[in-house]
Amino acid sequence: MENCDVLIVGGGPAGSSCAWALRRLGAEVMVLDRSEFPRDKLCAGWITPQIIDSLNLDLEDYRRTRVLQPLRGFNSGLVDGRSVAVRYAEPISYAIRRCEFDDYLLRRAGARLRLGAAFESAGFSAGTWVVNGSIRARILVGAGGHFCPVARLLGADLGKGERAITAQEIELEMTPAQCERCAVEPQQAELYFCADLEGYGWCVRKGNYLNVGLGRTSNHRLPEAVKSFWDGLQARGHIPGDLVPRFKGHAYLLYGDSRRPLIGEHSLLIGDAAGLAYDFSGEGIRPAVESGLLAAGVLRRALDGDMPAALADYEAQSAARFGQRPAAPRRALELGGWRTRAGRFLVSNAVFARHVILDRNFLHRQTVALRPWEGDPRYM
Numbered sequence: 001m002e003n004c005d006v007l008i009v010g011g012g013p014a015g016s017s018c019a020w021a022l023r024r025l026g027a028e029v030m031v032l033d034r035s036e037f038p039r040d041k042l043c044a045g046w047i048t049p050q051i052i053d054s055l056n057l058d059l060e061d062y063r064r065t066r067v068l069q070p071l072r073g074f075n076s077g078l079v080d081g082r083s084v085a086v087r088y089a090e091p092i093s094y095a096i097r098r099c100e101f102d103d104y105l106l107r108r109a110g111a112r113l114r115l116g117a118a119f120e121s122a123g124f125s126a127g128t129w130v131v132n133g134s135i136r137a138r139i140l141v142g143a144g145g146h147f148c149p150v151a152r153l154l155g156a157d158l159g160k161g162e163r164a165i166t167a168q169e170i171e172l173e174m175t176p177a178q179c180e181r182c183a184v185e186p187q188q189a190e191l192y193f194c195a196d197l198e199g200y201g202w203c204v205r206k207g208n209y210l211n212v213g214l215g216r217t218s219n220h221r222l223p224e225a226v227k228s229f230w231d232g233l234q235a236r237g238h239i240p241g242d243l244v245p246r247f248k249g250h251a252y253l254l255y256g257d258s259r260r261p262l263i264g265e266h267s268l269l270i271g272d273a274a275g276l277a278y279d280f281s282g283e284g285i286r287p288a289v290e291s292g293l294l295a296a297g298v299l300r301r302a303l304d305g306d307m308p309a310a311l312a313d314y315e316a317q318s319a320a321r322f323g324q325r326p327a328a329p330r331r332a333l334e335l336g337g338w339r340t341r342a343g344r345f346l347v348s349n350a351v352f353a354r355h356v357i358l359d360r361n362f363l364h365r366q367t368v369a370l371r372p373w374e375g376d377p378r379y380m
Contacts, residue, residue, distance in 0.1 A: 004030040004112065005303055007129065007137035009119050009150050011037060013285050014271025015143030016105035017055060017292030018299075021372070025300040029111040030135065033144075034118040037106055041098035042169050042250045043285070044202045044211055046071060046189065048093050051286050053369035054293060055105070059094075062104060069095035069206045074362070075190040076353035078344060079201055079229055085188065086354045092363055095189065095206040097171070119149045124265055127307075139299055140267040143292070146252045148273035154264040163257050165199075165282050168226045168247040169213020171206075178240040179208055191357070193347045194225065201229040203239070210239065213247070215282055222249075254279045255287070256326055262318060263311045266302075270295050276322060280361035290321060290370045297372050321370065 006022055008015045011033035019029045052059065062068055070091035077083025106113070114135070122131045122140065129140045142150025152158050174182060182205065184190065190203040199216030212233065214226045226247055233239045253260070258275025262268055270276075271288035278287060294317045302310035319325075346352040359365045 001130075001134060001136055002030070002112075003136045004028045005137065006030075006139045006141060006299055007032060007131055007135055008111070008141040008143050009033070009131075010143030010145060010148060010271070010273065011035075011106045011113070011115070012041070012102055012143060012145065012271065012288065013105060014273070014288035014292045015141070016102070016109045017289045018141060018143065018270060018296050019109035019111040019292075020055070020105070021293050021296030022299060023110045025296060027300060027303060029109075030114060030137070031106065031109070031111045032114045032117055032119060032131070032135070034116065036116045038099045038103035040171075041102055042167070042171075042213070042248055043098045044169070044189075044204050044213060045098050045101070045171075045206065046093040046095045046204065047101070047285055048363055048365075049091070050364070050367070050369035051289055052094075054286075054289055054371060066100040066104065067095070067097045067206045067209065069186055071095055071189050071204075072187045073189075074353075074358055075188060075192075076357055077192055077348040079192045079194055080232065081195075081344070082348045083190075083192065084348045084350045084353055086350060086358055087188070091187075092358075092365070093189070095204050095211075097206060097209060119144070122150075122153060127266065129266065138266065139302060141295065141299070142267070142269040142273040143271050143288075145272045146250070148269070150267065151260055151269055151273045154261050154267060154269065156260045156269075159251075162253060162259075163217070164251040164253050165215050165217060165277070166219035166222055166249065166251050167213055167215030167282075168222060168249045169202075169211065170245045170247050171209055171211040172243055172245070174208050174210055174240065174243070176208075178243065181240045182210065183238050184210065191362075192229070193344075195344065197343045197347075199225075201226075203233065210243070212239070212245070223247075252277050252282065252284060254282060255322055258325070262315050266307060266311075268295055268299075268311060268314055274318075276318075278361070278364070280357075283362065286364065287322060291318065293370055293372050294318060294321065 071093040073087035201214035253275030270291040276287035277284035
């Protein structure tokens with residue numbers, strides 16, 4: 001039987017951020033994940049400067065052997081309509097490959113790793129969790145994404161009665177010849193909203209790699225929408241015509257739609273397992289990282305003292321950081337109704353695209369980086 005203070009189920013950005021912070025706070029941490037790392041992960045894949053600050057990342061160390069593409073702007077518009085280019089003087093985001101980024105964060109965390117091992121069983125007794133009959137932990141953290149088994153353990157009805165965002169995407173490595181024929185600017189990511197404003201497609205270039213996908217508030221006719229989006233990009237000469245896509249799908253909850261519990265008996269949820277993706281954009285890396293850091297602070301206190309009070313504080317801190325969840329789920333990506341015509345115009349309006357779509361809702365530039373570790377020598 002192996003023992004640890006905290007067992008984190010899921011090694012993505014939420015789990016690795018939580019593990020990184022907890023290790024520096026002196027806790028014994030183990031991360032359990034059914035995948036071996038590095039592993040493929042579906043994601044448009046960009047990180048903002050606030051994420052870099054929150055994790056105290058060394059970009060020079062990271063970019064030595066990994067893709068780190070500065071983004072200085074976005075194109076915004078309709079899938080089948082006009083678009084506008086919004087440009088910034090400085091990098092406002094960095095395109096990364098999730099297979100590299102997640103592996104880097106996980107190895108950097110310094111936790112004990114149990115990779116390639118699924119979460120199969122769990123029991124709680126006398127203040128202790130026993131997982132898979134071989135791991136004993138005082139606290140259990142669910143960081144396994146939308147279908148996290150710990151979320152199910154805490155009462156989430158996974159995939160049933162939940163209004164999830166569904167998406168399909170692909171990340172392809174281009175040949176040198178294809179790179180020359182790719183019209184996507186390396187420093188200019190692209191966002192194209194569906195005509196009904198219930199979702200959007202994206203196209204992000206990361207060095208020799210191209211990431212293309214589309215997500216919607218409903219999976220109704222999603223494959224057709226994705227194919228139409230891809231075909232349109234190729235028909236306009238935007239991406240090389242000889243690229244052959246094999247799209248993969250995934251799902252996640254928007255914060256305003258999620259009704260998942262954040263805490264349970266000696267346990268809590270972080271990242272997509274808790275349903276924390278930003279309402280308008282569906283971006284989940286920053287909420288994942290921040291929830292992991294918030295959780296680490298309260299878990300350190302929980303290990304040292306009053307477990308129920310400390311866990312309850314995680315709920316309070318999450319509400320303070322991400323906002324109070326509305327009383328009823330809302331369709332945050334949908335403008336709908338009489339506003340649809342105005343919305344179709346605004347997504348390709350330069351002022352609205354910069355200040356509302358990008359600065360406020362995709363980049364969250366108005367929200368300063370979360371740095372719970374600042375001033376603590378244990379993180380240095």
